[in-house]
Amino acid sequence: MDGIDGRVPPSAPEITTGQANRVWSVEGPTPYILKHYGDPSRAANEAAALRLLARHRAPAPQLLAASSDSSTLPWTAQAALHAKPVPIDRFLADLAEPLASIHRIPGTHFGRLAGAQKHRSWTGYLHDRLRTYAVAAPALRAVARRLHQEVEASIDAIQPALLHHDLQPGHLLREPAGSQMLIDWELATFGDHRSDLARLAVRLDLDDPTQMLALVSRPDAAAEDRLHLYWRIHLLADAALSTDRAVRERAVGRLLASSVT
Structure with missing residues (x-):
């Protein structure tokens, strides 16, 4: 999605709860959850899973964007949930x-x-x-x-x-x-x-x-x-x-x- 590049906006609050990744809530025209991964394979796996789940209209977050450059920190951007x-x-x-x-x-x-x-x-x-x-x-x-x-x-x-x-x-x-x-x-x-x-x-x-x-x-x-x-x-x-x-x-x-x- 345009405008999402994996970087953390200065105003985004961190909402990390686990140990392996860091997570932020990003406001904007399209609010989203930005997730940085310590393990690139986990980032690739979650992105693949969310794409598959979307095709089956399964109960999971919408994937908005994901890292594609192996030289950068792996990340995904997922639609914010009101849940x-x-x-x-x-x-x-x-x-x-x-x-x-x-x-x-x-x-x-x-x-x-x-x-x-x-x-x-x-x-x-x-x-x-x-x-x-x-x-x-x-x-x-x-x-x-x-x-x-x-x-x-x-x-x-x-x-x-x-x-x-x-x-x-x-x-x-x-x-x-x-x-x-x-x-x-x-x-x-x-x-x-x-x-x-x-x-x-x-x-x-x-x-x-x-x-x-x-x-x-x-x-x-x-x-x-x-x-x-x-x-x-x-x-x-x-x-x-x-x-x-x-x-x-x-x-x-x-x-x-x-x-x-």
């Missing part, structure tokens, strides 16, 4: 419908939409992630090895669907008209929709991830086992990669407890 986070006591109930609409969007491969390796199979994607976690956390290589074995034994033909892959309170907004919208798509992935539910169970710090099956209209016979497997993979991701020590320690504790049971 507020859904209260925590309404989060799961309000999430079900928009999440179902997202999971109906088919993928062309497995893995991130852009800025990362694309995989021909869901199994290949999971093995790749597990190798990354094992390198980052050598003390957990035995856990990663067991998960590799479970992935190989339990995954069959999965059709890729769009996943948000960072579901948590604060990422679901409600507009004044009452409709819900999901934000923060930089980790969007094509894969098994149950992986979204497992990651959400980790973010909600649940002891039992199968509670998330309430968000699925017709869970199949393998859903519970797969959900437990993906839950442990996401726990391993937190244990290996989180920058928050408390998150790492909590994930390790849950991993060890789950291996005992």
Whole structure:
């Protein structure tokens, strides 16, 4: 869009809430949210996800512009929303419908939409992630090895669907008209929709991830086992990669407890 170049206007207030990116609210004829990324691949992935979501008229922010020059700081500009986070006591109930609409969007491969390796199979994607976690956390290589074995034994033909892959309170907004919208798509992935539910169970710090099956209209016979497997993979991701020590320690504790049971 004309006039949006990724630079922060002097009068724009910063509204950053996370650790990986910086975010500003920019006023003007077309108000927008300007997001600067620490990781170029995340910027490319969010831009690709928002373009895909727009084609499917899915509940997500409109992408106004994005960086195209690799020599500059990666950024996106997204339409400002007149919406507020859904209260925590309404989060799961309000999430079900928009999440179902997202999971109906088919993928062309497995893995991130852009800025990362694309995989021909869901199994290949999971093995790749597990190798990354094992390198980052050598003390957990035995856990990663067991998960590799479970992935190989339990995954069959999965059709890729769009996943948000960072579901948590604060990422679901409600507009004044009452409709819900999901934000923060930089980790969007094509894969098994149950992986979204497992990651959400980790973010909600649940002891039992199968509670998330309430968000699925017709869970199949393998859903519970797969959900437990993906839950442990996401726990391993937190244990290996989180920058928050408390998150790492909590994930390790849950991993060890789950291996005992």
